[in-house]
Amino acid sequence: MPLTTRRVLRTVETRTGGTGALAKALRYVFPDHWTFLFGEIAMYSFLILVATGTYLALFFEPSTAHVVYHGAYAPLRGQEMTKAYASAVDLSFEVQAGLLIRQVHHWAADLFLAAITVHLLRIFFTGAFRKPRDVNYYVGLTMLVLAVVEGYVGYSLLDDLLSGMGLAIGNAVALSVPVVGGQLGVLLWGGRFPGAPDFLSRLFFVHVFVFPLLIGTLMAVHLALIARPHHTQFRGRGRTEANVVGTPMWPAYALRSLGLFAATAAILFALGGLVQINPIWQWGPYEPYLGTNGAQPDWYLGWLIGALRLMPHFDVVIGDYTLIPNPFWGGVLFPGAVFGFLYLWPTIERRWLGDRRPHNLLDRPRDNPTRTAIGAAVFTFVATVFFAGAADRAFVQFGVPYEEQLWGYRVLAILLPVAVFFAARGICRRLREGGAHPARDSGARLVERPRSVNRISGRS
C-alpha cells in the first residue's frame, strides 16, 4: 500500500490529535504588503545566525591562555596571542569554508539588526503597536535590545584589537553607572579591566547559549502573539477591523516565504563569500596598551560611539565623589532614553488620545501626523548622532576638520529633529487633505479618493 499523505496524517491524528491545528494553519491568512516582510527577514537572519554560529562554535576556543602563533597567516607568525584569537585566525585560514561561514555569520548579524530596525520603524509609523499588539511590541523591542548586546558580545569574543578596544569602552561604560558602577565593572569582568581569565569563557557562554536562548524564546512568543489576533492589514476593499484578507499559508504564501528565506540566505552567502568583513588577522591581537586609529564598531553600535564622541566633557562631581562619569551620558543615558521612549510610546499615545480600543487596521503615516512627526524627530536625532560617530572617517575621506564637524553635529542634533518634526507634520497634513500618494503622485493634482469609499469602519 502506498504511503499517501492521508495515511501519514491519519497516523499523526491518531497519535497526537493535532491535524485539526494543521488544517487551520494551512488556511491561516497573511495580508499582502511588502513592508510586512522585514520581520520575516529578521527571523530568517536569526536562523542563519544559529546555523552558522553552531558551525563556528565547533572550532572556536574561548580561552585567554597564551600561545605563539605558527599558523598559515605569515605576518602573525611568532606573535604571542590568546588561544581565542589564534583559533579565530585558524578558523579563517585553515578550516575549509571556515572564513565563508565566519563572514556569513557577521553579515547575518548586521542584516538581523538592520531588518529588526526597519521592522520597528514600520510597526511604529503604521500604529501596529496599538492594542491588542502592544504586548507583542514590547517583546519585539526586548529582542532588539538583546540582539544589540548579543552582536557586541559576539565580535568582542575574538580578542582581536578592535574587539578589545570595544570591551575597554564597554568596561568604562559599566564603571560609569552611578553608585554601583565600580562594583559592576569589577563583577562583570571578574576584576579590573582587561579582566580575569574566566571573562572570555563567560562571554562565550553568554553569546552562544544565554542570549540565543532568550532571543529564540521571545521569537516564539512573538510569533504566537502575532498569530493569536492575526496579522494587521492596511485599509482596502473588504478589509475591516473584524476580518483579515490575504493569501492563505498554503501553498502560495509558504512558497513565497521560503523563497524569501532562500533569497536572504543567497544574499548573505554572496556577501560572506565575496565581500570581506572584519578581517581580524589585520588588526592583530589585543593588548590594553594598543590602539588603532579610525576604529569603527558594527553599524548597530554606531549611534553609541557617536553619542560618546559628541557628548561635551563633564562629569557630575559632588565633593570628591564622581556621581556620574562622562561615558554614562552616551553609553547608558542616551540608549536608555531612546529605548525608554520606544517602550513608553504606546502608553503615551493611548493616554494622550484616550484611545483604548483595539486596532487591527493600520494607519498610514499621514493618518496620524503627530505620531509620525514625533517618530521622525526621534529617528532624526538618533541618525544625527549615528553620523557623528563617523566624523573621523569623513575627516579622512573629505578632509573636513574633525573639531568643526563635531560642533556642527552638536548643533544639528538639536535643530534637525525640531525641523523634521514640523516638516513631517506639515507634509502629513497636506497629504491627508490632498489625498495624494507621495510615491505615485506629484502631489500637484487631486486624485480620485477611493479610500473614503472603502473605509468600512472609520478610525476610532
Added chain:
Amino acid sequence: MRRRIAAAFAWLWRYAVAGLILRHSKKRTVRRERELPASTRAETWTAVLLFAAALAGLAFVAIYAFDDANTQLLGLSIAVALALLAAALILAAAHVVPQETLEEPRPPFTHVDGTKTQGGLEFSSRQPYEEAALGLREGGDGVTRRGLLGAAGVAAGVGIGAAALVPLASLGPAVGNRLAASPWKDGVRLVEENGMPVQVDDLAVGSFLTAFAEGADKEELAASLAVVRVRPEELELPADRADWAPEGILAFSKICTHAQCAVSLFRYPLFAERSPGPALVCPCHYSTFNVLDGGERIFGPAVRPLPQLPLRIEDGALVAAGPLSGPVGASWGRVREEG
C-alpha cells in the same frame, strides 16, 4: 451549591456566545477568490531553476572537496544555489500553485469595559477572564488565613530570590582598591616592549614610545606609559611638576581617562606657528591631552587629565621618581578620592 450555580452559569454563557457567533457568522459570506494559473511553461521553468540549484549546490560540494578553501568560489556557488532556489520558489508561488485570496474572521478579543467587539457588533456576557478569575478564586475556597499565607509566601519568595541572586557576586571580587592598583612608584625602571630599559639617547624630540613598568604584567591597565620628548623650553608644567620631565621627556599613562582605550596617537607640530601644539590623542573618541602642561584635556569627552609619571634619569635610562599623578583608566565613583 455555589459550584452548581457556577456550572449552570458557565453553560448558559457558552450557549449564549455560541449562538451569537453562529448568528453573526451566518450573516457574513466568507470571501474566497481562487484561480489556477498553472501553465506548463511556468512549471518547466520552475523545474529548470530547481535543477540548476541542485547543480550549483553540487558545485559547492566539489569546490569544498577539491579546491583549497577558495572562499569566493565557495560563497558564490552556495549563493547561486540559494538564489536559484529562491527564484524557483517565488516563481512557483506566483505562477504554478493556486492563487487564492481568502477572508478570515479574526478571533474576538475581550474589551476592557466588558464588551466583545467583532465587526462593530458589541455584546455583553460573561467573559473568559471572569471565568479564569472565578477558577483561580475557587482554588482558595475554605482557606481562612489568606493574609498570613500571602505574607509568608512573599517572604519566602524574597528570601529564596535573594539566595538565588547572591551567588552572582562570585563572578568578581569586591571592588576594594583594585581600580587604583598601579605598579609605579619611586625607583621603578621604564622598559620597552622587549624588556630593555628605555634609554634617553634613543628618544628624539617629537618621538613617541610605549614603555612599561619593569617586572609588571604588560596587560595590567596601569603598567603602560606613553613616553614623548619635546624641547625643554616648550614645557609649561605646573610649578610642583617642574622637575618631572628631565631633558623634555614626559611620561603619561597610556590609558585614556575617558573610556580606557590606548592613547596611541601623538601629534607633534612640524611647523609650530601654524600647527596646534604637541598632544596625545585617543583614537576611540578623540580625547586630546596637551603634553606640555602635564596632560590637561584640550579636546574631546575625557574629563580628567592623563595621569603623569615623574621621571628621573639614572645612567642614561629612565626611572620613575614617584607614583602616577592620578588614577589610571575610566572614571568611577571613588576615582577622585584615590588621586
